[in-house]
Amino acid sequence: MATLAPPIEAAPTTGPDRREFDIVPVRGLPFVGLVVIGLIVAIATNSLWAIDFYHVVGGALWTALDLFLGLVMGPIIGSMSIPARLELTTRLMPKMLLILPTVVMMTLGAGFQLARHLGNLSASSPLHGWIVASYIVVGVMATISLGLLEPANIAVLFELKKERVDVARIQRLMKVFIYTAGITGLMQVATLVIMTKLASG
């Protein structure tokens, strides 16, 4: 999951405009539905191209978003004014709430099927060790994103909806993004190494 913003040190509260945002952008849900249906069709039709497409596109988006948000956007957000950070957070984080689970599902669902098609799932495959390594990387990322980042993310969004925003609480919650940014970045680099090794045989 993406790492977003460094902590917010001061405490302005803002007017009603800032609170008027959807925690889940409902207009994006049909697109998510289309992606899920496409994934199921790709698997059900055993189309190697479609499965490969889903895995490569999903994986590229997932890794690029994670690294870009953590390494590029994070420091930029850290240098922004507090109102600007809150503004960006309320616009960006709800979208991430839809985009990231979708690309993760695309990548993992299609990736498992791709490994099966290519014979890498079998313990006798010379590349099986790399597949198991990818399971471990996904396990670490899932633990961090689902156990630490997602709870902080959703709690921050609900906090931002309040009439009086507790900026100190948001600051505490968002520290987890900084603590885990290094591990997430390392896991994404490991993913790139494993996947390029699997692709080149």
Added chain:
Amino acid sequence: MAEPARGVPGDGRLPPIQPIAIAVIVLIAIGGIDVSSYLPRQAPRAPVIAVLAAAALLLAANALLLARIKPFNWRRFRQVGGWYLLVYALILGTLEYVFVYDKVRGAQLAILTAMLVIFALNLPLLLGFSVARFQPPDA
């Protein structure tokens, strides 16, 4: 018994719901990696069942700890947890479909399904708690 929180529950002392939920995620990840690394053959059952049982026990303990928190914003917990339950039912249902489609059967399928069910219940509990703890308690 969990110490009653004053004001906003998240600012008071609460039971370790999040660490326990993370432990459940870790256990399910370990079990999932173990089972998946043996596919299409079956992984040795005893370690996987032990991991599964530990995860189920921790989840049940967490639910009990959560139920004892007073006061708490149960309305918000149900709202957030309910929606996440729907989302993860969809995501994990897709994974279950993949297992069935790949002809995983018998005890292996039962173990994987149990893991998915525990996972699907654990995450809404964690996420619902993460939001509700910072909301004013129910009147």
